Amino acid sequence: MPTSITITSEFSGSVVAKGATDDLSAQLLRHAGFKQIDDWHGRRHRLSTTTPLADQVAIATHAAEMLRAARYDVTLPPSLDTARMSPPVHALGPYAAGAELLSITDQIRAAEDSPPSRPMGPEMKTLRSTQSLSSRASTTKCPASPSLTRT
Incomplete structure (x- = not known):
């Protein structure tokens, strides 16, 4: 049966992980940045009260991810879970940019194929005339040699 580990933020400002009774869970918490404390409350892990809030959230989330990957049941409040704060992933994943x-x-x-829906301004008229000139120039005979055609 998997061990249940609870990571919470206390009133003192420290983040505490309780329920890590075996060596693997304790090692994963230490690796994430928690300090192990063995006192009359039993084994627990905590972050210093001087740890900045952003670091507390990042460390708690990282610890929860590692513990869940090792099949531990982890309870983590939403205030300490950056996975819930991140934007949703695009359905195409790595192909989102290509899509x-x-x-x-x-x-x-579609804009090139359809006629303009509003009157063209001077910039657009200049662009259209430049495009038509370049398309006509690409099909005219080269003046140096009448048999050659520019493409």
């Missing part, structure tokens, strides 16, 4: 790029490319192609 976003594909979406932008599709939007650009």
